[in-house]
Amino acid sequence: MHPGEDGVSSERAYFRHRLGLAALLVFAWTGSMFGQGEEVPTPGSAQPLPPLRWGADAEGGAPYIFNDPQRPDELLGFEVEIVQALERELGRRIVHKQYDFKKLIEGLERGDIDFAMNGLEITSDRQKRVRFSRPYYVFKLQLVVREGEGEIGSLGACVKRRARVGTLENTAASRLLERLGLPTYLYDSQVTPFEDLAVNRLDAVLLDVPIVLYHTRDKPGLKLVEPLVSGRGYYAIAFRKEDEELARQFDAALERLLLSGELRRIYEKWGLWNVSQEELYPPNQFGLELSAAPSQPQELRGWSFASYFPLLARAAWVTVELTVLSMAVAVLVGLVVAVCRLYAPYPVQLLALAYVEFFRGVPVLLLLYFLYFGLPAIGQVVQWEVPLRWSPFVTAVIGLGLNYAAYEAEIYRAAIMAIPRHQWEAAASLGLTPTQTFRYVILPQAVRIILPPSTTDFVALFKDTSLAGTITVVELSKQYQILSTSGADYRALVEIGVVTALLYLLMAVPLGYISRRLEECWHGGQLGEGRH
Structure with a gap:
């Protein structure tokens, strides 16, 4: 046995013990930090009649x-x-x-x-x-077909032809089409069904009259089918x-x-x-007579670069904030989980492994829904006193951060394990403590290995922030979706889409460049020393 091996082993055991305690303290601190959600004001608490x-x-x-x-x-x-x-x-x-x-x-x-x-x-x-x-x-449903379509003149004709009909999901129109057994294409945007109809991906579109009036007016080649579909909704x-x-x-x-x-x-x-x-009108109540001529939809004003760009820029800044803060959570929690998997006591190692497998296996969207809607509901049922109603932004930071922490933990663990074991022994022979060895010897070398895959995760996180729009965070993708349904014409839609893509590239591409430069500097210096 090597004369210094017993000392190194005991120091490693001591180091594992200290890191395990530190990991538990950090977990407790992050839990308490994230537990401080926004208080929901109760009516009358601060003002007699709040907005x-x-x-x-x-x-x-x-x-x-x-x-x-x-x-x-x-x-x-x-x-x-x-x-x-x-x-x-x-x-x-x-x-x-x-x-x-x-x-x-x-x-x-x-x-x-x-x-x-x-x-x-x-x-x-x-x-x-x-x-x-x-x-x-009181709304009614209207069928829209392509100009010149001679075979589809009613909803009944759609049933006979087994026509492909598009509509919005979870609406009166979608429920009607499902009841009729028609091939139904469901959309979450008012614009897309009409675009698909124009290029022959659909045979017809069935939607509420207000939507039809405003989204067919500037689209030549589409025809409104009369009379309206029987029935009404409210x-x-x-x-x-x-x-x-x-x-x-x-x-x-x-x-x-x-x-x-x-x-x-x-x-x-x-x-x-x-x-x-x-x-x-209530029974036995009457209003003024209807106008002789039916009213026409109000003219919508178009979008210019000067009008839509400030909205996109503001949303892009929200995306940057969301990405940076989520990555900070991922780095902090990921490093703690990685250290726990390597050096903590065996029960803590199992917990760290369970964390990684759980958050890597759960879709981010499902996690955000659970944190924003499910967790407060559970808290109400079990009557927890801990505030669990976080704001949409805080929920998105926590959800994205916890998910990406699982991936970061595996990157950090692999990078630390890639450092040769004899460097621990060499540092111990020089009188460094295990903590000093990890901080000044192991971690700096591991960072060189960590940087490329972590940068890739950072860029991926920029794009995954679009999921935050599902819990009401108006980030860049959500703002584009809002603008795309604001009555803009096709030219404006394409222009806004291109600007949105350029903003994403403007945020993501510099990260890759900085990462490559740092990698070249660090590895270049290391290779230069090797040549001497």
Whole structure:
């Protein structure tokens, strides 16, 4: 046996013990740090009448709610004007909160918003979870085909031909097509179905009349099928069931807007008033006669570079913040997990291994949904006192950071193990402690191995931040999606898409360049020493 081997072994054991304790302390510290979520203000706690939070997805597009091309920080749409009228009727300020349309009901239940109004249809499954207001719009469905299409003149013809019909997911149109057994193509954007119809990927599109009016007006080659599909549906405002008093106030305000003619004025301005809206009047109540000529949709103003670029730049900065902070979490947690796997006591090693396998196996999107929607719900059920309602941004940082930490941990572990074992012994013979050896000898050499794959992960993280849009973070991809449904023409859509891609490249490419330069400097110096 080598004379210094016993000493090295004992020092390694001591080092493992200290690192294991340090790892546990860091885990406890990070847990306490992340446990400090945002407190949800309770009505009346700070102000007698705090602003009401209106949940709606601007990605829904025209004519419901979308960014004003001339004043990008302001919103347009017939629902925006209805909310402004309700604000005046209620004498209470209402603020918009960007929220994914598919998660509006969950946002209500979570307490992120006070009411949801975004072309939300009254359905039996939703009525079990929320309290709907009186309807504020009666909608019908309309079929759209290509100009010159002679065989599809009705929905019945689609059934006979087994036509390919596109629509939005989880809507009255999608449920109707499913009931008819038609080949249905579901979309999450209002724009894409019409584009696919124009290039013959679809035979027809079935959507709500307001959507059809605004997304076919500037698309030559498409034809609206008359008459409209039989039946009707209702848009209404959704509230939590326990907010009955607030819902009643909105019901009364909507009725006043209807009887005063304000609601009709808004619909006529946007070209949405029709005979179906007479159904909104209470029994034995009458309004002004309809105009002789049907109203036309309001002209939408186009997007210019000066109007959309500030929105993209602001969202790009959110993407940078999200990426940098998430990577910081990944580096910190990843290093702790890697050290635990190498030097901690065996039970802690197993926990570190379980962490890696769990977070590498769970999709990031599912993790974000669980942290944002599932964890607060679990906390309410078990009555935890620890605050678990983090803001969307904090949730995204934690979710992305924890996921990428699993990959970083394996990179760090492999890099540390790649350093020859005799360097520990050489450092011990020079009188360095295990901690000093790890800090001044092992880790600097491991960083050279870590840098290339970690840079690749950093660039990948830039793109994965787009998943944060699903929990209402308006990062670069989400902002592009919002702009793409704001009534822009095809030229503007392509231009905005190109600018968005260039912004991603502008953020990601310099990272690769810096990484290569550092790698050349470090490895170049090492090779130079070898030649001497």
